[in-house]
Amino acid sequence: MTASTPEAKLDMLQNFIDIAAEPLGELPQLVEAKALSERASDRLRFPRQFTTVALTGTTGSGKSSMFNAFTTIDRSPAGILRPTTSEPYACVWGTLTQADELLDWLGVSSRRRFTRESALDANDEVGLRGMILLDLPDVDSIEPRHRVEVDRLLHLVDVVVWICDPQKYADQLMEGGYLRQLASHRARLIVALNQTDKLLPAHLPKVGADLRQLLDEAGLQNVPLVATSATGEVPEMPATKRGPIKPKPGPFSAEKSTKGYKGVAHLRAILEPVIASGTASADTVNHDVNSALELVSTLVSRPAGTPPAAGKLVDALVRKDIDQGVRDYAAAASSGLPEAWQDAVLRTAQSRLTDLPGALNQAAERAEASRPRRVWIPGGRKRADARAETLLQQEIDKVALRYVIEPVRRTLATYERARIALS
Ligand SMILES: Nc1nc2c(ncn2[C@@H]2O[C@H](COP(=O)(O)OP(=O)(O)O)[C@@H](O)[C@H]2O)c(=O)[nH]1
Numbered sequence: 475m476t477a478s479t480p481e482a483k484l485d486m487l488q489n490f491i492d493i494a495a496e497p498l499g500e501l502p503q504l505v506e507a508k509a510l511s512e513r514a515s516d517r518l519r520f521p522r523q524f525t526t527v528a529l530t531g532t533t534g535s536g537k538s539s540m541f542n543a544f545t546t547i548d549r550s551p552a553g554i555l556r557p558t559t560s561e562p563y564a565c566v567w568g569t570l571t572q573a574d575e576l577l578d579w580l581g582v583s584s585r586r587r588f589t590r591e592s593a594l595d596a597n598d599e600v601g602l603r604g605m606i607l608l609d610l611p612d613v614d615s616i617e618p619r620h621r622v623e624v625d626r627l628l629h630l631v632d633v634v635v636w637i638c639d640p641q642k643y644a645d646q647l648m649e650g651g652y653l654r655q656l657a658s659h660r661a662r663l664i665v666a667l668n669q670t671d672k673l674l675p676a677h678l679p680k681v682g683a684d685l686r687q688l689l690d691e692a693g694l695q696n697v698p699l700v701a702t703s704a705t706g707e708v709p710e711m712p713a714t715k716r717g718p719i720k721p722k723p724g725p726f727s728a729e730k731s732t733k734g735y736k737g738v739a740h741l742r743a744i745l746e747p748v749i750a751s752g753t754a755s756a757d758t759v760n761h762d763v764n765s766a767l768e769l770v771s772t773l774v775s776r777p778a779g780t781p782p783a784a785g786k787l788v789d790a791l792v793r794k795d796i797d798q799g800v801r802d803y804a805a806a807a808s809s810g811l812p813e814a815w816q817d818a819v820l821r822t823a824q825s826r827l828t829d830l831p832g833a834l835n836q837a838a839e840r841a842e843a844s845r846p847r848r849v850w851i852p853g854g855r856k857r858a859d860a861r862a863e864t865l866l867q868q869e870i871d872k873v874a875l876r877y878v879i880e881p882v883r884r885t886l887a888t889y890e891r892a893r894i895a896l897s
């Protein structure tokens with residue numbers, strides 16, 4: 475592969491998808507690769523200085539309260555009427571107008587956009603400059619419309635913060651491997667154990683360790699875990715006993731205290747360097763582009779060879795063993811190619827299957843018509859028969875070429891163009 479920048483890789487992907495779309499049709503890998511590349515090229519068009527961060531999780535875990543704690547303004551209504559958040563809210567740590575197009579793309583209505591620009595001027599929020607924080611509808615919403623909305627958004631943002639609470643985190647996390655799936659398509663995922671103010675100090679490390687273990691078992695060892703409280707304070711963890719044995723590392727990332735609202739300080743401490751690096755959106759794009767390339771790379775293998783000679787196919791057509799003859803020809807022509815292309819070759823080989831019996835009959839009629847009605851010369855009958863036989867063979871050759879071999883050749887040539895597009 476020669477392409478190195480995301481733009482070049484996207485060109486390559488686009489090229490491949492354009493070529494392969496017709497023969498491969500709605501193949502799931504191709505559809506997914508297309509969605510990923512479209513998303514990545516969209517994201518590339520928006521200002522790079524913004525990092526989109528989505529707060530997500532099940533009902534009542536504290537997403538909206540967390541949003542409020544970060545924005546310090548009561549914008550996203552928490553509690554009372556549930557599920558409360560039916561549409562996403564966004565707060566921009568920067569100039570709102572610069573984020574407008576990005577927010578349009580994310581589908582945040584203009585009534586639900588806020589800014590922390592003045593706080594940035596006052597300098598106390600500088601560490602979050604460039605963040606766009608999103609409060610999403612609940613992932614377990616009984617409204618299918620909300621769930622679809624959440625899924626769509628989670629695919630678009632740069633960082634996902636999964637909020638869970640100490641009572642229900644086990645159920646909240648493991649719902650159908652949702653989180654693992656999330657981690658696989660999002661470069662950055664953070665888990666926040668929220669509402670820790672409800673826990674006794676001695677219980678916090680135990681609950682944390684249990685949650686950490688669940689995450690590890692789900693294959694999420696690299697996902698940071700933080701303790702938060704959106705409405706109060708995270709209890710002080712009991713100091714680890716000193717002794718000859720080195721204490722085990724605690725379950726939480728970023729245990730050091732930081733400035734800001736105490737209950738969300740650790741989450742903030744993890745977010746700040748990500749936002750300051752300004753590379754999150756590029757990481758998102760790279761992640762999507764590379765996933766798309768990985769998907770399409772399974773759709774090419776060895777170069778397409780020259781299709782096999784017509785002999786066996788013609789013999790099968792002469793025997794009227796049409797179906798098997800066509801299948802065998804397609805299989806021989808596509809052997810060693812990825813399965814999707816073997817299927818595509820078979821589909822084109824069979825594309826005129828219903829026309830074949832008629833075409834073969836006409837070929838036979840043409841050969842027969844060349845046979846003289848009466849033969850007077852000695853040995854003439856034999857020669858005429860042989861001539862008619864040769865003619866029949868030639869006519870069937872033509873039918874095989876036109877109805878099967880040429881379509882197969884075209885598909886093989888398309889495969890070859892697609893393969894080269896990726897190399
Ligand atoms: N004690 C405590 N209550 C919280 C915390 N976060 C949220 N809540 C409460 O839990 C309820 C649901 O919170 P909300 O933010 O609406 O949850 P959402 O459905 O995830 O948006 C509300 O009554 C909040 O006041 C927290 O950290 N500590």
Ligand SMILES: [Mg+2]
Nearest residue numbers: 537538558559
């Ligand atoms: Mg909410």
